[in-house]
Amino acid sequence: MKRVRLVDVAEVAGVSTKTVSNVVHDYPHVAPELRRRVQAAIDKLGYRPNLTARRLVTGKTGMIALAIPEIDHPYFSELSRQIAEEAARRNYRVIIEQTLGKLEAEHAVLEDREAGLVDGIIFHPVSIGALSIAKLHHDTPLVLLGEGAMPATSDHVMIDNVAAAAEAVQFLLGQGRRRIAFLGVVEDDVTFSTDKRLLGYQQGLIEAGLDPDPGLVLSVQDFSSEASGEAVRAALERGVSIDGIVCRDDKFAAGALRACAAAGISVPDGIAVLGWDDTAIGKYTTPSLTSVAPDKSALASTALELLTERIDGFRGVGRHRIVPHGLTIRQSTPSVPSELPMPQGEPAVPSA
């Protein structure tokens, strides 16, 4: 059962292959009668165009690669969904590449050893540095995500992490908390994200006239929620006085919640806990989690906008976009209204 080709349809319909192609593509200048005849032949034979052949001649694959550390990490799976849907809207398909944050895999993403597979790449780097990106990157259009490396040569989208962290601190301060901890510095492996968030945390305190207490910066063994729980438990045991925790991400916040529960401390009454990323995790914890909420939808649409512009021929230095963030307020912080206004970050700036 050989696959039906354009020529087969053409033969049956008694026209040239190009006319069949024109019908397939809804080219306007085809006589109605012919169009009908060709369509009948297509239906009769069950013709389906061979995408690979089309790609070879057009040079467009209609696919983009999404390279992320972990498919099944809630933040990335939720982001992937947004990106996949936005891509579908623009008639692109997405192929997901999992790097596990490994340098080797991240190199592979850029080295892109086989060309012509995708029209562009959306890449959330973890380990690789800006220099390596600039060096390894070929001419495949690329948009970077996250707070990792951001070489000036590449397009890049993220939220304002520093501002968001400062706002998170302000939010807790506005509820009367004064001993606010930051949870999330993994020893010997300070990621860019953690760095920015920690900076914002300190900035928020300073702006409020408070003196950041180094003893309130809690470091964690690894990226598991167990380790973060352990860090909080240890701090509590040391007798560190804490009435609020800003966490590097929701996983860490979940660990903090457990540690508080184990120590018999009520959340949010005793300690307010604030997560980051607004993932589904926050809906399932007890209490549910207040969390810094990157606008994932804006992240996705901005990334695709930049990427498609590059695909469509834009050449220029790297553009850096900040997309909005908010705060999803749930049970892990007090429900008293904050007196402080909550700025929402700069709006995304769609280019003209």
Add this chain to the structure above:
Amino acid sequence: MKRVRLVDVAEVAGVSTKTVSNVVHDYPHVAPELRRRVQAAIDKLGYRPNLTARRLVTGKTGMIALAIPEIDHPYFSELSRQIAEEAARRNYRVIIEQTLGKLEAEHAVLEDREAGLVDGIIFHPVSIGALSIAKLHHDTPLVLLGEGAMPATSDHVMIDNVAAAAEAVQFLLGQGRRRIAFLGVVEDDVTFSTDKRLLGYQQGLIEAGLDPDPGLVLSVQDFSSEASGEAVRAALERGVSIDGIVCRDDKFAAGALRACAAAGISVPDGIAVLGWDDTAIGKYTTPSLTSVAPDKSALASTALELLTERIDGFRGVGRHRIVPHGLTIRQSTPSVPSELPMPQGEPAVPSA
């Protein structure tokens, strides 16, 4: 900056394009000296083979489609990860197609309007029926996942849902529970999965000599954890006596947990709660969730095994494989050891 082609390399190296191709493919019969020269030219020019062209001539794309309802549902994202990793091991790339369980999208998956995009499809159907699958399915190799439609003509992989549900019931019975409820029948929309699990639940009770109480089958408005919580709350308010709940999935279990907490009922002391799918959700709830655990890794490897066999030419009627399941025991069920042995389901049957 034109892309470097095989002919460019050939010209620089002073050989035929085929020889370059042979070097690229590590074809053994190439003289060492020539190989060196060609490799030097490849490196110098930064040649990367054009996959699309290769595909056109070989007819293989090296890609498989994974069609699932929701990318960001924990079960599917975890399963996707397994499948992506297993596929990578076999040198396939995965392109993820999200159907949202919509009939139209599911049709599109099978109609596969553009051929030559993927070598095979792994599909977890929700809405589409067996007949439609059989009717719409072209010749692209296909493996079905889940408890949905399973036409005799297609390969199919799942766990033994009936057995797993019966075992879950037995597990609770073994801990002395007698008023075990089933949570998860969404009104007017009984999925195949729910159906099977409900059947196993009833079977488990009957096998233990108990009479299933219809009042213990709790129906839920929709697939959210809020709705499931509401269903449990309502049952409790009606005064239904319950000491254990087997839930259709972890989301529903999370809702049940909340409802119990709200009603002041301790889990697992008052009511034991058992989820399904062993997703990450279960790690973040309080208490953490005991859950029926499909062997996702086996699911993935079996699906890929069947699929690659088809891709490699196997023609035959649909094969149906059952992969193992277990029970991940956490805090939402009592920690007393069960006296009943916990069968683990049939092992996966790798074909010869």
Add this chain to the structure above:
DNA sequence: GCCTCAAGATACAGCGCTGTAAACTTGTAT
């Protein structure tokens, strides 16, 4: 010294499609 054979290298066709340009067919203005 001649023949055979395997390894090494190549020429060439063609995978299935679309872009280009050219050919042909009307309809309309002159």
Add this chain to the structure above:
DNA sequence: ATACAAGTTTACAGCGCTGTATCTTGAGGC
């Protein structure tokens, strides 16, 4: 009637690669 524009259809090259068949070369056997 004639020219010309607009609408319609087609021939053909070629995207970049690999499979097949073929050719070349040098070693080994008699």
